[in-house]
Amino acid sequence: MSAPVQISANKHFGGYNRRFRHKSTSLGCEMTFTIYFPPAVEAQAKKVPLIYYLSGLTCTDENFIQKSGAQQKASEFGIALVAPDTSPRGLGVPGEADSWDFGVGAGFYINATVEKWKNWRMYEYITEELPALLSSNFGDKIDLGTAAVMGHSMGGHGAITVGLKNPGKFRSISALAPICNPTSLECPWGTKAFTGYLGDNREAWKEHDSCELIRRHKGPPLPLLVDQGSADNFLSQLQPESLEVAAKDAQYPIQLRMQEGYDHSYFFISSFIDDHIEFHAKHLK
Amino acid sequence: MSAPVQISANKHFGGYNRRFRHKSTSLGCEMTFTIYFPPAVEAQAKKVPLIYYLSGLTCTDENFIQKSGAQQKASEFGIALVAPDTSPRGLGVPGEADSWDFGVGAGFYINATVEKWKNWRMYEYITEELPALLSSNFGDKIDLGTAAVMGHSMGGHGAITVGLKNPGKFRSISALAPICNPTSLECPWGTKAFTGYLGDNREAWKEHDSCELIRRHKGPPLPLLVDQGSADNFLSQLQPESLEVAAKDAQYPIQLRMQEGYDHSYFFISSFIDDHIEFHAKHLK
Numbered sequence: 001m002s003a004p005v006q007i008s009a010n011k012h013f014g015g016y017n018r019r020f021r022h023k024s025t026s027l028g029c030e031m032t033f034t035i036y037f038p039p040a041v042e043a044q045a046k047k048v049p050l051i052y053y054l055s056g057l058t059c060t061d062e063n064f065i066q067k068s069g070a071q072q073k074a075s076e077f078g079i080a081l082v083a084p085d086t087s088p089r090g091l092g093v094p095g096e097a098d099s100w101d102f103g104v105g106a107g108f109y110i111n112a113t114v115e116k117w118k119n120w121r122m123y124e125y126i127t128e129e130l131p132a133l134l135s136s137n138f139g140d141k142i143d144l145g146t147a148a149v150m151g152h153s154m155g156g157h158g159a160i161t162v163g164l165k166n167p168g169k170f171r172s173i174s175a176l177a178p179i180c181n182p183t184s185l186e187c188p189w190g191t192k193a194f195t196g197y198l199g200d201n202r203e204a205w206k207e208h209d210s211c212e213l214i215r216r217h218k219g220p221p222l223p224l225l226v227d228q229g230s231a232d233n234f235l236s237q238l239q240p241e242s243l244e245v246a247a248k249d250a251q252y253p254i255q256l257r258m259q260e261g262y263d264h265s266y267f268f269i270s271s272f273i274d275d276h277i278e279f280h281a282k283h284l285k
Numbered sequence: 286m287s288a289p290v291q292i293s294a295n296k297h298f299g300g301y302n303r304r305f306r307h308k309s310t311s312l313g314c315e316m317t318f319t320i321y322f323p324p325a326v327e328a329q330a331k332k333v334p335l336i337y338y339l340s341g342l343t344c345t346d347e348n349f350i351q352k353s354g355a356q357q358k359a360s361e362f363g364i365a366l367v368a369p370d371t372s373p374r375g376l377g378v379p380g381e382a383d384s385w386d387f388g389v390g391a392g393f394y395i396n397a398t399v400e401k402w403k404n405w406r407m408y409e410y411i412t413e414e415l416p417a418l419l420s421s422n423f424g425d426k427i428d429l430g431t432a433a434v435m436g437h438s439m440g441g442h443g444a445i446t447v448g449l450k451n452p453g454k455f456r457s458i459s460a461l462a463p464i465c466n467p468t469s470l471e472c473p474w475g476t477k478a479f480t481g482y483l484g485d486n487r488e489a490w491k492e493h494d495s496c497e498l499i500r501r502h503k504g505p506p507l508p509l510l511v512d513q514g515s516a517d518n519f520l521s522q523l524q525p526e527s528l529e530v531a532a533k534d535a536q537y538p539i540q541l542r543m544q545e546g547y548d549h550s551y552f553f554i555s556s557f558i559d560d561h562i563e564f565h566a567k568h569l570k
Contacts (some may be wrong), residue, residue: 011516012552069354069555231296267297270354 003137007032013075014039017065022133026124027088033130034061036071040078041141049146049284050080050134051277054126054162056153057189058105061085064152067266073277079284080142084130086154088119101189102196108182109158110208112197120197123208126158127166148280150174152269153234154189157182160210160224160243167222172283174225174276176269177232180243183209187237211239211246214254224254225279227272229262288422292317298360299324302350307418311409312373318415319346321356325363326426334431334569335365335419336562337455339411339447341438342474343390346370349437352551358562364569365427369415371439373404386474387481393467394443395493397482405482408493411443412451433565435459437554438519439474442467445495445509445528452507457568459510459561461554462517465528468494472522496531499539509539510564512557514547 004020015038024031040048051074053064061083064070074081087107093116096103107122135144149170151159156178163173182190183205194205206212224247228240240256247254262268289305300323309316325333336359338349346368349355359366372392378401381388392407420429434455436444441463448458467475468490479490491497509532513525525541532539547553 010548010550010552011514011546011556013556017552066352066551069357072354072555229296261296263295265295266351267295267302270357271296271298 004033004133012036013071015041015071015075017071019061024088024125024129026121026129028119029088029091031085031088031125032061033082033084034065035138036065036074036081037141038075038078038080041080047141047143048078048080049148050082050142050144051280051284052126052147052149052159053081053083054109054149054151054155054158055083055086056151056155057086058100059086059155060105063266064269067270068273069270070273070277073274073281077277077281079277079281082130082134084126087122091119093117093119099192102192106154106193108154108193108197108208109162110194110197113204114197114199117197122158123162126162127169131169146171146284148172148174148284150176150276150280151178152176153238153264154179156226157208157210161208161213163222163224164210164213164217167219170222172223172225172280174279176227176272176276177229177234177238177264178210178226178240178243179238181209181211181239183212184239184242186239189237211242214243214246214252215250217250217252221252223279223283224252225276226254226256227259227275228256229259229264229268231261232264232268234264289318289418297321298356300326300356300360302356304346309373309410309414311406311414313404314373314376316370316373316410317346318367318369319350320423321350321359321366322426323360323363323365326365332426332428333363333365334433335367335427335429336565336569337411337432337434337444338366338368339394339434339436339440339443340368340371341436341440342371343385344371344440345390348551349554352555353558354555355558355562358559358566362562362566364562364566367415367419369411372407376404378402378404384477387477391439391478393439393478393482393493394447395479395482398489399482399484402482407443408447411447412454416454431456431569433457433459433569435461435561435565436463437461438523438549439464441511442493442495446493446498448507448509449495449498449502452504455507457508457510457565459564461512461557461561462514462519462523462549463495463511463525463528464523466494466496466524468497469524469527471524474522496527499528499531499537500535502535502537506537508564508568509537510561511539511541512544512560513541514544514549514553516546517549517553519549
């Protein structure tokens with residue numbers, strides 16, 4: 001594993017947004033990610049907990065860092081944030097950039113089994129390679145054993161599925177406007193992505209569906225906060241009501257809040273990001 | 286004067302970012318601007334005060350709205366924000382887009398006197414046309430008589446010069462990393478813009494130089510807050526030390542804060558935007 005190279009650093013709320021490039025072994029290409037180190041890291045020389053933020057369709061590691069405002073509360077609570085990219089890039093797979101909702105920028109946080117998309121292993125990247133890389137390179141700054149996961153839209157789907165499948169790795173999960181039930185017929189995004197990356201075996205799809213995973217969940221439930229805007233143009237694909245029903249059936253306590261009049265944009269995210277950082281801060285103590 | 290047409294609306298911190306397009310008479314082209322209406326506007330049907338935010342080189346009306354996080358405190362204090370664009374666009378003047386620091390995106394908040402750039406009348410647009418347009422169309426929501434002005438970089442220059450030249454129109458002025466002394470030899474941005482727009486008459490340049498204006502200021506001083514990052518790559522062109530000397534000479538009280546390690550980016554702006562909104566809120570009461 002080669003060390004990540006820092007490509008930019010910007011002071012923010014007393015800490016630093018540091019952007020890195022590295023060669024990913026699971027994806028077979030160069031990848032970028034950004035870490036926000038709160039001031040506590042440099043001032044106190046103590047390790048801080050970490051929140052992974054998984055972005056939505058078309059995003060890179062930069063959207064959240066530039067637009068969410070999450071660093072203000074992360075600075076206050078002394079929590080690091082890591083924002084990875086959303087898919088492999090630059091591999092030149094034919095058709096990889098033909099759609100905004102498949103291929104480049106649309107990794108869906110799963111491991112593809114269809115040969116053509118064999119490099120699309122964002123699940124492995126997020127749950128194995130990135131934590132190992134952070135541990136090797138920033139283990140003196142970040143306590144990788146005290147982590148939470150959150151995300152938006154496709155990344156909200158990523159946060160809930162990654163969190164539920166790895167209860168020992170995360171203390172809490174939150175999502176903003178997540179794709180809750182990608183295997184349902186009402187979710188063309190999920191059908192397109194899962195068919196493309198996983199083929200027609202619908203049983204394999206269920207391994208990456210928040211509603212399915214919450215129904216099957218064993219052991220103590222991880223705290224789960226979900227915010228959804230009522231004016232979101234994509235509401236019919238996101239299906240928060242399916243997650244609510246699945247959680248109720250499984251007696252899995254979730255906090256699902258409908259936010260009147262908010263849409264799918266970063267204006268929605270930044271309006272509620274403080275609540276999410278505070279929610280995780282409580283569980284990362 | 287034709288009414289502005291709303292082209293987008295996004296709920297944010299309980300209020301709305303509303304983006305408008307209109308035909309500008311002073312600039313002779315279509316222009317966009319964005320207003321943040323705090324929740325107080327719709328909930329309480331009362332008029333709110335206004336802060337004008339003037340953006341820097343290359344910016345449009347969108348950078349501040351998407352990245353600053355200013356809406357959080359504007360929502361809390363019940364203040365509207367207006368973010369205009371930085372120059373005329375789409376006129377097709379030969380060479381208008383050849384440089385990032387002249388022409389399109391670089392209006393410098395002055396009225397050009399060189400014939401070729403006759404449409405570059407951003408001073409008139411900001412101080413006359415836009416206030417009149419806001420009054421006609423949003424006078425039931427915004428109290429135009431209770432206003433402040435702030436800006437970043439070229440827009441910091443704009444805020445201080447526009448504020449000092451119009452003391453009756455604004456209650457307070459603030460700037461982030463402003464171009465303080467554009468007529469000095471150490472400021473190639475200023476020399477290029479003022480030569481291009483105003484020609485070689487250096488006396489005319491002085492009408493738009495914060496250091497000159499503060500030295501000449503008559504009457505009660507407007508409250509003025511300036512933040513400047515110490516790691517700003519453009520520090521040699523910005524010259525906060527010249528503003529400090531001029532203010533001292535003129536016995537004009539300013540609050541100039543050097544912020545250790547911060548650069549010229551929106552990460553710097555968002556780190557201190559709360560202080561600026563609070564500063565203006567105090568004077569807009």
